[in-house]
Amino acid sequence: MTAARNEAARADSARQSLMRAAWALAQRDLRIALRRSGDTLQPVGFFIVVTTLFPLGLDPQLSLLRDIAPAALWVGALLSSLLALDLLFREDAQDGTLEQLALCGLPFAGLLVAKTAVHWLLTGLPLVVVAPVLAGALGAPASALPGVLVALLLGTITLSLIGAIGAGLTMGVKRSGSLLALLVLPLAVPVLIFGARATAQAISGEWPAGALYLLGAMAVLTATLAPWAVAAAVRIGLE
Amino acid sequence: MNELTAESLHLWRGEHHVLRGVSFSIAAGQCLQVTGANGSGKTTLLRALCGLVPLESGTVRWRGRELSADRDAFHGELSYLGHDNGLKADLTAAENLSFATRLKRPLQTGEVSAALERTGVADSAGVALRRLSAGQRRRVALARLLLTHAAVWVLDEPGSNLDAHGQSLLAELINAHLTTSGLAVVATHQSLNLPTPQVCPLALQ
Numbered sequence: 001m002t003a004a005r006n007e008a009a010r011a012d013s014a015r016q017s018l019m020r021a022a023w024a025l026a027q028r029d030l031r032i033a034l035r036r037s038g039d040t041l042q043p044v045g046f047f048i049v050v051t052t053l054f055p056l057g058l059d060p061q062l063s064l065l066r067d068i069a070p071a072a073l074w075v076g077a078l079l080s081s082l083l084a085l086d087l088l089f090r091e092d093a094q095d096g097t098l099e100q101l102a103l104c105g106l107p108f109a110g111l112l113v114a115k116t117a118v119h120w121l122l123t124g125l126p127l128v129v130v131a132p133v134l135a136g137a138l139g140a141p142a143s144a145l146p147g148v149l150v151a152l153l154l155g156t157i158t159l160s161l162i163g164a165i166g167a168g169l170t171m172g173v174k175r176s177g178s179l180l181a182l183l184v185l186p187l188a189v190p191v192l193i194f195g196a197r198a199t200a201q202a203i204s205g206e207w208p209a210g211a212l213y214l215l216g217a218m219a220v221l222t223a224t225l226a227p228w229a230v231a232a233a234v235r236i237g238l239e
Numbered sequence: 240m241n242e243l244t245a246e247s248l249h250l251w252r253g254e255h256h257v258l259r260g261v262s263f264s265i266a267a268g269q270c271l272q273v274t275g276a277n278g279s280g281k282t283t284l285l286r287a288l289c290g291l292v293p294l295e296s297g298t299v300r301w302r303g304r305e306l307s308a309d310r311d312a313f314h315g316e317l318s319y320l321g322h323d324n325g326l327k328a329d330l331t332a333a334e335n336l337s338f339a340t341r342l343k344r345p346l347q348t349g350e351v352s353a354a355l356e357r358t359g360v361a362d363s364a365g366v367a368l369r370r371l372s373a374g375q376r377r378r379v380a381l382a383r384l385l386l387t388h389a390a391v392w393v394l395d396e397p398g399s400n401l402d403a404h405g406q407s408l409l410a411e412l413i414n415a416h417l418t419t420s421g422l423a424v425v426a427t428h429q430s431l432n433l434p435t436p437q438v439c440p441l442a443l444q
Contacts, residue, residue, distance in 0.1 A: 017344075021341065024338050025342070027338075028334075031334070032327060032329045094323070095324070095325065095326065095327060096324060096326075099319065099323070100319070103289055103317060104314060104342045105312070105314035107311070239291065
């Protein structure tokens with residue numbers, strides 16, 4: 001009886017320790033991101049530039065823009081999330097703070113999830129925030145916005161989590177940009193397909209329920225499995 | 240029993256047999272001083288003890304339990320200072336230390352400034368780390384060791400970049416840690432200036 005209670009108390013205090021450490025880590029990463037806002041804003045700037053280049057290079061017909069809008073938005077989001085991954089683990093690996101995280105006696109996967117969540121907040125969520133303007137520029141009607149935004153919200157979560165695995169594996173490699181793209185892009189193709197499909201349906205006036213369910217399922221699947229893969233990948237990188 | 244023991248540790252790095260049957264045992268209040276030529280595997284041994292590099296064979300025991308059985312419990316009592324200081328260049332010394340402490344335990348007010356005072360960099364508390372000299376950064380990293388309240392210190396060339404006064408400060412800190420029944424594993428070429436009975440030498444070939 002007492003043994004069981006002790007066990008429960010220890011589990012509870014372990015959870016509290018993890019929450020405290022994860023919160024401290026999130027605060028630290030947010031503070032660093034604010035001090036280096038130039039680096040932090042780069043991915044969303046890239047997203048804006050890439051998607052607005054499409055209308056400039058095409059006939060300015062609304063029907064044509066509407067046709068390419070899903071592809072432009074999603075390829076832009078995919079490439080910009082790839083660009084952002086370099087910020088995730090590389091510097092922490094170089095200055096030794098990642099080793100300290102691995103050696104603090106708390107579940108490594110949990111801490112890396114906190115790190116990835118902050119990374120999504122800084123590089124994934126801004127894409128969703130600017131998406132209404134860009135979708136409007138590409139001729140999407142206002143009625144399409146809810147579907148587009150939900151799709152991007154779910155899609156960027158999945159992209160951040162998949163990307164974290166690739167970033168962990170390549171953090172020890174110099175100039176890993178192209179290697180990272182080769183690792184991550186094939187895994188990100190389902191997100192691209194269903195995200196673009198959802199966007200196309202939303203623009204044509206339907207509610208893209210099926211595609212959104214699949215995007216949600218992918219987000220849940222990666223959120224459950226990716227943490228352990230990320231932790232394993234980062235441990236290999238630290239050796 | 241606070242005891243750290245290692246039995247016949249072996250580790251290969253590619254074709255290179257780095258650790259060839261390393262064994263040692265230290266108890267509370269003792270310091271293992273690891274010496275050896277460059278490339279003899281001092282850093283590898285320290286990283287393997289911490290569990291950052293997997294061992295090929297051999298066992299490490301902490302308080303009589305194998306490390307592989309309960310690594311998190313050992314890490315909870317461990318403080319590691321490697322070649323890199325493990326501090327963020329964009330944050331101030333105080334911010335770095337309060338983060339490093341909260342990673343391990345709740346932080347009380349005044350602790351950080353007391354630790355910075357002890358290592359002689361109290362003036363730098365509010366300065367971004369990238370503006371400090373290499374020696375000052377090392378002193379901030381030493382303050383981190385004090386704050387984590389760990390039983391085992393694993394230090395890799397802790398005296399690098401420190402001036403003469405810093406070296407004697409380091410000896411004082413290690414000595415104080417050992418007298419409060421802590422353990423230390425230190426890889427260094429320099430003499431640690433510790434009382435002889437506390438030091439167990441280990442020379443790697």
